[in-house]
Amino acid sequence: MELDKISNLPCGVTQQILSFLPIREAVRTSILSSNWRHKWAKLPHLVFDDQCVSDSHGRMTKQIFETIVDHVLLVHSGPIDTFRLSSRNFLAPVCIDTWIVHLLRNSNSIKEFILKPEGNGSPYNISSCLFLCPELTHLELYNCLLKPPTTFKGFPRLKSLDIKKVIVGRVVLERVIVSCPLLERLTLCDLNGLTHLNINAPNLQFLKVGGCFQGFQLRNTPNLVGLKVTGFRGVQAEVDSLKVLLLRSPALQELEISFGQKKNMMRLDDNRSCISTQLRVLKITGFSGGVKDEIDFIRFLLSSSPVLDRMTLQPTSADVSWELPKMLEDFRLVKKNFMDPLT
DSSP: OOOOTTTTSOHHHHHHHHHTSOHHHHHHGGGSOGGGTTGGGGOSEEEEOTTTTOOTTSOOOHHHHHHHHHHHHHHOOSOOSEEEEEESSOOOHHHHHHHHHHHHHHOTTOOEEEEEETTOSSOEEOOGGGGGOTTOOEEEEESEEOOOOTTOOOOTTOOEEEEESOBOOHHHHHHHHHTOTTOOEEEEEOOTTOOEEEEEOTTOOEEEEESSOSEEEEEEOTTOOEEEEEOOBOSSSBOOSOSEEEOOOTTOOEEEEEOOSSOOOOEEOSOGGGSOTTOOEEEEEEEOSOOHHHHHHHHHHHHTOTTOOEEEEEESSSOOOTHHHHHHHHHHHHHHHHHOTTO
């Protein structure tokens, strides 16, 4: 009798094979043999999106999506490390609540949680159960209402927080950030109604901010090495990128800033000791090149960055002020003197 190689594959190999399949196809492997019938039910990474759960004709309906998620969570029997739920179709909040409760009831050691109900007109009010995940290391939310219960003590192991198009109060967000002592990566974009923020994250290394912010302060970010600030249309009105940027991050090495369409110029804290002297990469896009405030802004950055290695300037037009080339040449001479003070 010919050896059944498929049925006798090592457990690690079968799990590796299943990990490359969309969840719908992974479930279908149960028909291969009796040994494969329940192997998919131990997958540690569950991804539910429009592509993974579409039918054979590429169609995806609300009913198909909800049925597949219900079935997988009901049959799944192993620990779950990653749970991703994303759909452009409307998902009933009561269904999302049920899935989160079921998920955490059967696997309280989840490490990565991504929730993107893009098809919902109103933001999804996150279930309070989500804030009872002590092992969570990555949290990503889109189109949600973030309002932790008063008993929330933080995520002690969280290293990455990514929230976009989320409704959250300033005090609440600041409390969430400070309650994540190991936080290394933070992305904050299009937070409706939130214009100012104080960031206190001693282990933070990379920060991306964009949307309706008018100003934010980095109060305790000594390990920050990468900062990206983008400006674009806000939810209620068009807003430039940041108007006030206070940097107290001596380790900052990379800075990327994109000016918005309106020219309410960003202003940096005029205390130069607040600017990192370790800045090595600077990229500025979307500036007109002829506005005095912009030139002063760039001059301030250059004068505070003696070890800058690479700078990229992308103006919106070829009309660049004559002051800019002269300023860059002055910077080259200043840097040369800084590197070799005896010449």
